[in-house]
Amino acid sequence: METKNYGERLPTWFHRANWAGGALACLGIGLYPVLAWETSILALLWAGFWVVMGAGAARNAWLGVNSIHVPARFRRKRRPKA
Numbered sequence: 707m708e709t710k711n712y713g714e715r716l717p718t719w720f721h722r723a724n725w726a727g728g729a730l731a732c733l734g735i736g737l738y739p740v741l742a743w744e745t746s747i748l749a750l751l752w753a754g755f756w757v758v759m760g761a762g763a764a765r766n767a768w769l770g771v772n773s774i775h776v777p778a779r780f781r782r783k784r785r786p787k788a
Contacts, residue, residue: 718770723769732760 736756739749766773 729763
């Protein structure tokens, strides 16, 4: 179907796993500087930003939100079969 989003073709478990992986990556990116460097305001701001981003990804995983969005302008039009 032309109007269907690309992500709707995939099962819900795929989107949940995709968001959950993103949440874990955000947690790792955020916590690494806090654990590896000396604690500073910059490291805490960095960690705070990535923890918030990870919380958003975790929420989307919980809700099963479509994790793939391709804007209409980038979608290929299917040519009718001759």
